[in-house]
Amino acid sequence: MTFSLATWNINSVRLRIGLVEEFLNTHQPDVLCLQEIKCENAAFPAKAFRKMGYEHHAVHGQKGYHGVATISKAPLREIASTDYVSKGDTRHVECLVDAGAGPVRVHNFYVPAGGDVPDPVKNEKFDHKLKFLDEMKGLHCDHADVPSILVGDLNIAPLETDVWSHKQLLKVVSHTPIETDGLNEVQASGGWTDCIRQHVPPEEKLFTWWSYRSPNWNESDKGRRLDHVWSSPSLAAKLSGIQVLRDARGWEKPSDHVPVIATFDF
DNA sequence: ATGACGGATCTAATCCGA
Numbered sequence: 707m708t709f710s711l712a713t714w715n716i717n718s719v720r721l722r723i724g725l726v727e728e729f730l731n732t733h734q735p736d737v738l739c740l741q742e743i744k745c746e747n748a749a750f751p752a753k754a755f756r757k758m759g760y761e762h763h764a765v766h767g768q769k770g771y772h773g774v775a776t777i778s779k780a781p782l783r784e785i786a787s788t789d790y791v792s793k794g795d796t797r798h799v800e801c802l803v804d805a806g807a808g809p810v811r812v813h814n815f816y817v818p819a820g821g822d823v824p825d826p827v828k829n830e831k832f833d834h835k836l837k838f839l840d841e842m843k844g845l846h847c848d849h850a851d852v853p854s855i856l857v858g859d860l861n862i863a864p865l866e867t868d869v870w871s872h873k874q875l876l877k878v879v880s881h882t883p884i885e886t887d888g889l890n891e892v893q894a895s896g897g898w899t900d901c902i903r904q905h906v907p908p909e910e911k912l913f914t915w916w917s918y919r920s921p922n923w924n925e926s927d928k929g930r931r932l933d934h935v936w937s938s939p940s941l942a943a944k945l946s947g948i949q950v951l952r953d954a955r956g957w958e959k960p961s962d963h964v965p966v967i968a969t970f971d972f
Numbered sequence: 973a974t975g976a977c978g979g980a981t982c983t984a985a986t987c988c989g990a
Contacts, residue, residue, distance in 0.1 A: 717989085718978095742989085745980095770980050770981065819988085819989055819990050820990075861989095879990060918976095919974065920976080921977090959978095962990090
């Protein structure tokens with residue numbers, strides 16, 4: 707029995723529904739977690755997903771910005787969203803799905819980017835990001851005795867090998883010590899295992915995002931690993947594979963993030 | 973300096989991303 711789950715910051719689900727269809731038809735994950743859908747719930751292309759066999763949706767969107775959606779072949783239960791930092795942003799949705807060997811809770815996150823200046827006093831967006839991380843520390847991987855998976859665009863590259871140049875990015879938002887320490891605390895306090903780094907050695911450079919402003923993204927390869935798959939240790943023990951679809955960055959009209967697929971064997 | 977782009981929105985210029 708296998709269970710696969712993908713996470714992808716799609717940067718407008720309506721604009722890129724064609725790419726999503728191509729991805730789902732090729733890889734057929736059981737669950738897909740999207741971030742930055744950039745539309746209200748009513749504008750979510752639910753019909754297109756149903757047509758592909760993904761009939762169950764947990765959508766939490768807003769007009770123009772942010773927005774997350776978890777779609778699934780199997781039914782979803784206990785759908786809920788938490789308004790971290792109480793700003794009314796749509797940055798989290800959770801649900802329960804039967805993974806074949808019992809229920810699994812899936813948390814889908816879009817953590818604030820944090821703006822340009824890595825100083826919470828001078829930059830309100832950075833302050834917001836740090837507060838968001840603080841509130842995530844309350845999330846435990848075995849809440850209510852159900853094992854969990856936490857995925858999404860966490861907008862932080864924690865390891866030195868998660869960025870193209872550790873030295874040059876130490877003062878750049880997404881890789882500053884206050885952010886990487888904060889993310890590590892979220893992970894440790896919740897008991898989460900980093901599934902991607904369990905599968906790909908931490909010594910190896912690995913990215914999931916390349917800026918639109920880099921024309922030769924593939925050759926210059928100035929990427930960052932901003933997208934993450936975490937799980938309860940009990941689930942991580944069943945992890946059989948991680949795929950980072952780097953090629954997706956080269957598709958026509960791509961997102962600046964690529965999909966990551968985690969496969970579990972039960 | 974990486975930023976040389978790209979998305980959504982009250983279709984034109986502005987905000988936002990990271």
